[in-house]
Amino acid sequence: MTTLPDQTDRKLGLVIDLDTCVGCHACVISCKGWNTENYGAPLSDQDPYGADPTGTFLNRVHSYEVQPDQGAAQLIHFPKSCLHCEDAPCVTVCPTGASYKRTEDGIVLVNETDCIGCGLCAWACPYGAREMDAAEGVMKKCTLCVDRIYNENLPEEDREPACVRTCPAGARHFGDLGDPDSDVSQLVAERGGMDLMPEQGTKPVNKYLPPRPKDRMNTAPTEKGGATPPVLKPVAHEAKGFIGWLDKALEKL
Amino acid sequence: MHPAPSVILFTTLSGLGFGLLVWLGLGLPTVTGWVAFVFFAIAYALAVGGLLASTFHLGHPERALKAFTQWRSSWLSREAWASVAALTVMAVYGAGLVFFSAQWTVLGWLGAVLCLLTVYSTAMIYGQLKTVPRWKTPLTPALLLAISLAGGALLAGQITAALILLPIAAVLQVLWWVRGDTALRDSGTDMPSVTGLGHIGQVRAFEPPHTGTNYLLKEFVHVVGRKHSIKLRAIALVLGYAAPLLLLLLPVGHMIAALAILLHLAGIAASRWLFFAEAEHVVGLYYGKR
Numbered sequence: 001m002t003t004l005p006d007q008t009d010r011k012l013g014l015v016i017d018l019d020t021c022v023g024c025h026a027c028v029i030s031c032k033g034w035n036t037e038n039y040g041a042p043l044s045d046q047d048p049y050g051a052d053p054t055g056t057f058l059n060r061v062h063s064y065e066v067q068p069d070q071g072a073a074q075l076i077h078f079p080k081s082c083l084h085c086e087d088a089p090c091v092t093v094c095p096t097g098a099s100y101k102r103t104e105d106g107i108v109l110v111n112e113t114d115c116i117g118c119g120l121c122a123w124a125c126p127y128g129a130r131e132m133d134a135a136e137g138v139m140k141k142c143t144l145c146v147d148r149i150y151n152e153n154l155p156e157e158d159r160e161p162a163c164v165r166t167c168p169a170g171a172r173h174f175g176d177l178g179d180p181d182s183d184v185s186q187l188v189a190e191r192g193g194m195d196l197m198p199e200q201g202t203k204p205v206n207k208y209l210p211p212r213p214k215d216r217m218n219t220a221p222t223e224k225g226g227a228t229p230p231v232l233k234p235v236a237h238e239a240k241g242f243i244g245w246l247d248k249a250l251e252k253l
Numbered sequence: 254m255h256p257a258p259s260v261i262l263f264t265t266l267s268g269l270g271f272g273l274l275v276w277l278g279l280g281l282p283t284v285t286g287w288v289a290f291v292f293f294a295i296a297y298a299l300a301v302g303g304l305l306a307s308t309f310h311l312g313h314p315e316r317a318l319k320a321f322t323q324w325r326s327s328w329l330s331r332e333a334w335a336s337v338a339a340l341t342v343m344a345v346y347g348a349g350l351v352f353f354s355a356q357w358t359v360l361g362w363l364g365a366v367l368c369l370l371t372v373y374s375t376a377m378i379y380g381q382l383k384t385v386p387r388w389k390t391p392l393t394p395a396l397l398l399a400i401s402l403a404g405g406a407l408l409a410g411q412i413t414a415a416l417i418l419l420p421i422a423a424v425l426q427v428l429w430w431v432r433g434d435t436a437l438r439d440s441g442t443d444m445p446s447v448t449g450l451g452h453i454g455q456v457r458a459f460e461p462p463h464t465g466t467n468y469l470l471k472e473f474v475h476v477v478g479r480k481h482s483i484k485l486r487a488i489a490l491v492l493g494y495a496a497p498l499l500l501l502l503l504p505v506g507h508m509i510a511a512l513a514i515l516l517h518l519a520g521i522a523a524s525r526w527l528f529f530a531e532a533e534h535v536v537g538l539y540y541g542k543r
Binding site for chain 2: 002003018025028052053054055056057060061062063064065066067068069073074075076078080089091092093094095096097098114115116117118119120122123124125126127128131132134136137138139194195196197198199200201208210211
């Protein structure tokens, strides 16, 4: 059914920390690796070693330059995958029922054997989270590694999405955002986690933690701690001794 | 948005075909026998041909029947139902006219309503998308219905109706363009809202995720087709609306009517090209594009 559930038992999703993401793209690679070998059709590449390579990815990392009114510009790496929206517009437009949102955990999935590859769900998604696989002709999207998180054949520490498991910076967190006491919910509350494109009315489950204010260069240390020590005053104002004589002698020449 | 030829063909041809069926269903003109056969053959060729063209862009056309299941939520599914219902009812009504010289009026009216519903559903597939601000307006179904009815009137030889509907469609077309040109800006979706970084400063896309292109850029960020936007708009207005209107003011024979219809089709195809090529999907903003 492509009508959305009124509510879901849990709201599993990701919290992505834009402050700590270093833009290494490890999550992109681990996502592609896991999802090309597991759930559904593989994520194909076209002309991978040629002049014009393209391919299907469920997770991509953008980089943005943000220029404040004063001070240096910041570079912010910005991983983007499906946000498993509560009001997912991609689900309701699906004509076949292939796209659905699970009542038990809120994960948005595609049943690939029902997908006719019309592409309308990708049109309806504001985040670019869905990509049509050029080889398979079906829509691919983040499954929140549904085949890892409940997989009892994996060691317990591996039962989280591949992108979260692999992130070397600890910039990605996985959990139940419907439970206010969960680690991820508390992180969101503490750091002011935000929705992307709230005006689209999609109510995304995934949250983004905004970058924290940067330290400023050349400011005096305060009790809270500044970035750098104050610039020291030069110790010797005038040269003395032989150097002083040389300086004066050369000056007179 | 990528202007796929299959979708442009589909919406242009089937819109015209269903428009003609509306007039035939209303008994304007009242035709029977061979004349009715020719009218219905043209209408079905356009409507069904367009529907078939639309399956060309599917990844799995062999599963198309599944598209009938989600009429509760999906406009695409509703379009599938409406089109099949319209074509079935109109086939029965047409058979009455062709084989029995019988005009089953109620059936004809029902068919006409179903044809209008089909065009409306097609329009709502686009008109529902918040992600494409240029399309998300009641003007979209209004424009597509007006074009369908005007073109249908041309084909059905309803000169008075065409003389009224063509200018209405032209006005809607211009309104749709004018509103569309500021739609993305007025939607409230911009670089700060897509990244959530606006509170820090001016946001600029610095580096895309990959050096190459991808499905999203190919499907949603189509810039080439917009280059000649003004010229194409002029062509669409002149060929699609003005020229047929002027031709109708001449003493109309079959040749002039055919010419008016061909010019109209060419103009509407140009307008439909722009409908897709000029439509900006908000996902382009993530790439610093539109």
